[in-house]
Amino acid sequence: MQKTHPITITDIANQLGVSPSTVSRALRDHPSISAKTKRDVLALAEKHKYQPNLLALSLLNKKTGIIGIVVPEITGYFFATVISGVQDMVSKAGYKLLISQTNESFEEEKRLLQDMTSLRLDGVLISPTFETKDYKHFERLQSAGIPLVIFDRDCADFEADKVLVDSYDGAYQAVEYLIKNGCKNIAHIAGPISFPTFKQRLDGYLNAHYDNNLPIRSELIIKSNDFSSDAGVDAVEQLLRKERKMDAIFAVNDAVAIGSMHALREHGYRVPEDISIIGFDDEPYAQYYYPSLSTVWQPAYELGMLSAKILLDYFSSKDPRKAYRYEILKPELMIRQSSIELKNRT
Known part of the structure; x- marks a missing residue:
């Protein structure tokens, strides 16, 4: 043929x-x-x-009509919702979205940005990996004239447009709520504090104690490099094995909180009558678990829309850039059955 x-x-x-x-x-x-x-x-x-021929058109018009987004993973609710917000915003403006995931690999992140630089995409949105400490690949992208917006995970030493969620405030809200409702021995299952997001959640936990004159028990802070339900199980096993007295757990995310809840029930503890639990993220399953999980909701869809809007505003602006934008979105505490209220305490 x-x-x-x-x-x-x-x-x-x-x-x-x-x-x-x-x-x-x-x-x-x-x-x-x-x-x-x-x-x-x-x-x-x-x-x-x-x-x-889009390639020929891009060479002619000096634009591709394509925006890239790079996320650690696309299967979870949070980043899928962010992508949805970005997609809804850029498609209305006539742009196509190229979606890539790093699987938390710094090497993969570098390769993807190199590819996007070679393709001369009009702009890139990125949530960096936990391993990202060197920003030379970001600098190369910007040097090629491709604007970059960093979202969700901060790179404190790198200048770019950024859209973040106030993790500190979300953690502070959660822990202060527990304190106000009579909890005095609050464990925190933390993420790696070398990463700004999880350092902020730890700081929120600590400062809620300081501001409410509640002593901090360092032995109740368990640091984990994993963010799965298994990490929650392992952390609770550590706490119980050392006979740590606790009446609440603030977990770094919902998966860890669910694992904690499972481990506590396996050991005969009641949630929330014996130990209250609050997570972070407000994954869709959180409200359907039993007992339903109290957690900190993050505005993921709005995070995606605002990140995309900043990029689109840059495209349409005829004025030279005066400063990078730094936007902080506020989370919201969602109280459900896994945390007991003061009026229900005996």
Whole structure:
């Protein structure tokens, strides 16, 4: 079977006896082209299923119409919701979205940004990996004239547009709520504090104690490099093995909180009658677990929309950049059955 090549603007022009520029303008409904010529061009284009050469157009227009987004993973609720917010915003503006995931690999992150630089994407949104400490690949992207917006996870020593959620405030709200409701021995299952997001959650936990004159028991702080339910199980086993007295747990995320709840029940503890639990993220399953999980809701969809809007605003602005934007979104404490209220304490 003879191979056929996709029809081009030049092919259409040759068949109609007009110039390629006339065909190009006709396809864009330019007012300088007659109605008859437009009809002839569109009919031939439809007959041969003409598709524009996006690479050629990008070279001509010096833009691809494509925005890249790089996330640690795409299967979880949080980043999937962020991507949805980005998609809804950029598609309305006529842009396509190229989605990539790093699987928390710094090497993969570098490779992906190199590819996006080579493709000359119009802009990139990124939530860095936990391993990201060197920002040379970000600098190369910016040096190539490709604007970058960092979201969700801060890179404190790197200047760029940023959209973050106030993890400190979310943690503070959660722990202060527990204190106000009579909890005096609150454990914290923390993430790696070398990463700003989890350092902020630890700081919120600590300062809620300071501000409410509640002594901090360092032995109740368990640091984990894992964020799964198994990490919650392991942390509770550590606490119980050392016979740590506790009446509440603030977990670094919902998965860890669920694992903690499971481990406590396996050891005969009641949630929340014996030990209250609060997580972080407000994953969809949180409200359907039993007992339903109190947690800190993050505005993931709004995070995606605002990150995309900052990029789109940059595209449309004719003024030179004066400063990078730094936006902080506020989380909200969602109280459900896993944390007991003061009026229900005996």
